[in-house]
Every structure is written in C-alpha cells, then in structure tokens.
Amino acid sequence: xxxxxxxxxxxxxxxxxxxxxxxxxxxxxxxxxxxxxxxxxxxxxxxxxxxxxxxxxxxxxxxxxxxxxxxxxxxxxxxxxxxxxxxxxxxxxxxxxxxxxxxxxxxxxxxxxxxxxxxxxxxxx
Amino acid sequence: xxxxxxxxxxxxxxxxxxxxxxxxxxxxxxxxxxxxxxxxxxxxxxxxxxxxxxxxxxxxxxxxxxxxxxxxxxxxxxxxxxxxxxxxxxxxxxxxxxxxxxxxxxxxxxxxxxxxxxxxxxxxxxxxxxxxxxxxxxxxxxxxxxxxxxxxxxxxxxxxxxxxxxxxxxxxxxxxxxxxxxxxxxxxxxxxxxxxxxxxxxxxx
Numbered sequence: 507x508x509x510x511x512x513x514x515x516x517x518x519x520x521x522x523x524x525x526x527x528x529x530x531x532x533x534x535x536x537x538x539x540x541x542x543x544x545x546x547x548x549x550x551x552x553x554x555x556x557x558x559x560x561x562x563x564x565x566x567x568x569x570x571x572x573x574x575x576x577x578x579x580x581x582x583x584x585x586x587x588x589x590x591x592x593x594x595x596x597x598x599x600x601x602x603x604x605x606x607x608x609x610x611x612x613x614x615x616x617x618x619x620x621x622x623x624x625x626x627x628x629x630x631x
Numbered sequence: 632x633x634x635x636x637x638x639x640x641x642x643x644x645x646x647x648x649x650x651x652x653x654x655x656x657x658x659x660x661x662x663x664x665x666x667x668x669x670x671x672x673x674x675x676x677x678x679x680x681x682x683x684x685x686x687x688x689x690x691x692x693x694x695x696x697x698x699x700x701x702x703x704x705x706x707x708x709x710x711x712x713x714x715x716x717x718x719x720x721x722x723x724x725x726x727x728x729x730x731x732x733x734x735x736x737x738x739x740x741x742x743x744x745x746x747x748x749x750x751x752x753x754x755x756x757x758x759x760x761x762x763x764x765x766x767x768x769x770x771x772x773x774x775x776x777x778x779x780x781x782x783x784x785x786x787x788x789x790x791x792x793x794x795x796x797x798x799x800x801x802x803x804x805x806x807x808x809x810x811x812x813x814x815x816x817x818x819x820x821x822x823x824x825x826x827x828x829x830x831x832x833x834x835x836x
Contacts, residue, residue, distance in 0.1 A: 515809040518802055531788075533641075533795025541798055544778050545787040550642060560638060568640065571695060575799070578688040579806040611636045627639045628705030630646075 520576070520585055522569075530565040535572035556607055563600045563611070569593055633694075640698040641792045645709035645785045651722035652781055653710035654740070659777065659793070660703045661737025661745035664769030666793075670696035672750035672766060679754040681814075685807050689763075692800050699796065702789055707735050710786075760808040764801055771797035 521538045522529075529535035531547035552558040573590040580586060604611065610620035659665050673693035680686045711733045719728040726742070737745040751762050774794035778787060 515805045517806055517809065530641075531792075533792035534799050536799065539799050539802055540795065543775055543791070543794060545784070545791040547788060547791060548784065561642065564638060564640070564642065567638075571640075571691070572799070575688065575691055575695075575803050578691055579684060579803055579810070581684070611638050612634060614634060621637065624637050627637055628643070628701070628708050630644045630705070630709050 517580075518576070520580070520583055522573075522586075522589065526565050526569050529572070530568045535569050536576075556604075556609065559600065559604060559607070560609065560611075563597070563604065566593060566597045566600060570597060639702055639705060640695070641702055641789050643702060643705040643709060643789050645706060645783075647783060647785070648712070648714040648718060649710050649781070649783070649786070650714045650718045650724050652777075652783075652786065653707050654722060654724040654727055655780060656703065656710070656777055657707065657735070657738055658740040659770075659773060660700055660707070660735070662739035662773065663749045664766065664773040665737070665739075665745070665749075666696045666699040666703060666770070667737055667745055668749040669693070669766055669770065670700065671747070672752065673763065675750075675752045676759045676763070679752070679759065680756050680807075681811070684810050685756055685760070688803055688807050692803060695796070695800075699793055702793065704735050706786070706789060708733075756811050757808065760804050760811070763804045764808070767797045767801040767804065770794075771801070 518536065519538060521536055523532075523535050523537050526535070527549075531549070532540050533547075534540045550561065552561060570590060570593050573586050573593065577583065577586050577590065601611070601615075605615050605617055605620070608617070608620045609624060610617050611624065613621050615621055660667055662668075670693050673689045673696065677686050677689035677693065680689060714733070716725075716728060719725045727736075730736070739745075750766075751759070753759055771794055774790055774797065778790050778794065781787060781790075
C-alpha cells in the first residue's frame with residue numbers, strides 16, 4: 507500500500523548562535539539546523555595577528571551570508587535585518603584594518619596593488 | 632555581477648598528501664551531487680522564479696556553491712601538490728595523472744567527466760525547487776560517504792563544513808517551495824517529511 511502525504515515544511519525560527527565562531531566552525535549559524543556527523547569542529551589556532559584577522563573576516567562574512575540567506579526567505583524579519591546591517595558595518599571595519607596591513611582581499615580596495623600581490627587562498631599555510 | 636575575494640569561505644590547510652582520497656573527493660566538484668552542478672543549476676533556474684523570494688535565494692546559494700568549488704579545489708591541490716608519480720601509481724590513480732597531471736579535472740569518483748545532464752531546469756518553480764532539494768541531499772550524503780573514508784582532521788574539518796551547508800541550503804529551498812505552494816494553493820504528492828536532526832523518510836510502500 508502506498509501512503510501519500512502532502513509535503514509539510516516547518517519554517518525555520520530565528521535562532522542565531524550568538525557565538526559566531528562556533529557557528530562558523532560548525533557550518534551553521536543556526537542552532538536549530540545543526541546536525542552532527544562524525545567530526546566535532548575544533549578551534550583553529552594562529553601564529554600571528556594578521557592571520558587571525560583574516561579568520562575573523564571569514565567568520566563575519568559567513569554569518570553575514572547566513573543572515574542574507576535567512577532574509578531571502580524571511581524578508582520581514584526585522585531582527586535579522588538589523589543584525590545583518592550591524593554585522594556588515596563590522597565587516598567594513600575589519601576590511602579597512604586588513605587594508606591598513608597591506609592585505610587587500612578585493613580588487614575594489616583603495617590599494618589594489620596589495621590585492622595583486624596577495625597570495626591566492628588555496629596555497630595553505 | 633561577481634567580485635572575487637582572495638579568501639576562502641572556510642580555511643583549508645592540509646599538510647599530508649593523499650592522492651587516493653583526492654581521486655574520490657573530485658566527485659564533490661564534478662559529480663552528479665557536486666558543487667559545480669549545484670552552482671550552475673541554481674544560476675540558470677533563478678530567472679524562472681516568479682518573485683524575489685526565489686530569485687534572491689537561488690542566486691545567493693549559487694554564489695556560495697561557487698565558493699565551495701573553490702574550497703574543494705584548494706583541498707585537491709593541497710592533497711596532491713607534494714605527491715609523486717609513484718603515489719599516483721600506488722593509489723590506482725595513474726590514469727588521472729596521465730590525462731591531467733596534478734590538474735583539477737571535474738569528474739565523478741569513477742572518472743566520468745562532468746556533464747550538464749546532471750541538472751534540470753524546467754522553468755516550473757515547484758519542479759525546480761524539488762530538484763534543488765534532492766540535489767542538496769545528494770551532496771550531503773556524498774560528503775558523508777567521503778568523511779567515512781578519512782580520519783584526517785585537516786580534511787574532515789572543511790568536509791564537515793561543506794556537509795552542514797547542504798543541510799542549511801535544503802531548508803532554504805524548502806521554505807521557498809512552501810512559499811510558492813501556498814501561493815498556488817495546491818497539494819503535492821511527496822513521500823518524506825522535512826526534519827533535520829537527521830532526514831526522516833516515510834516509507835513509500
């Protein structure tokens with residue numbers, strides 16, 4: 507006998523992990539969407555402050571993306587929009603700090619030569 | 632419009648070469664459940680979505696999937712860059728080396744080249760979104776199959792991240808589908824619930 511069911515979709519609630527780094531390492535900023543499989547992400551250590559700053563940029567970029575995707579399907583969620591706006595302001599500050607240290611991750615920076623001299627990200631440590 | 636940023640979405644630092652694993656992992660780039668298929672699929676479907684809910688979601692996820700291709704390319708490079716020809720021979724991957732050296736060539740795990748037949752684009756948002764959800768689950772289970780093949784934490788970390796992203800994307804597509812379903816006010820015949828502590832499937836028969 508074939509049981510036929512209609513599709514039931516639970517709309518995700520806004521449950522942002524306040525620990526941005528933890529959400530980043532897990533691959534989900536949403537506590538209610540995280541699903542463990544085999545590996546528990548570990549804190550990443552750095553030898554210098556600049557590498558740490560790039561890492562912080564990655565974390566904030568990721569949370570910004572998660573909020574963007576959430577807002578795509580929840581365009582009226584004011585809390586998400588406010589959080590995203592504040593996060594993006596912090597991202598700009600981090601980007602400026604990186605540029606001050608000759609790390610321009612985009613050709614749209616005000617010091618584009620630093621971008622061309624920056625090594626590509628697949629080279630590893 | 633695209634702007635490239637010289638930073639990966641997730642850090643990749645693999646210090647131990649592993650040609651055998653790389654020869655399997657390539658499917659996450661060029662296989663039927665791979666990131667390249669995902670990126671192209673969502674980009675070409677996006678213009679057919681009837682409103683900004685679908686259009687925004689698809690282009691944003693498509694962009695992220697391209698970033699995942701980049702992560703996997705970084706992993707492949709680091710898994711093979713210090714490998715010798717003998718490593719390719721002993722890993723049963725010498726045919727890859729013969730045709731592609733240490734270059735990255737998108738195939739599945741059996742060596743079949745990437746093909747656009749992996750993806751569909753019908754112009755019907757319900758059909759396309761259902762396909763997208765299936766694609767995310769194919770990718771999730773594909774990453775789990777890869778994670779079972781290694782215990783190297785330097786490899787497991789980015790794979791775990793990529794796997795988790797598939798679950799989030801699945802939820803996003805499901806919500807867009809729900810949005811269009813409620814607009815159409817039609818019930819559809821599907822045989823599974825959407826719940827993600829793990830995916831639960833109803834029996835078909």
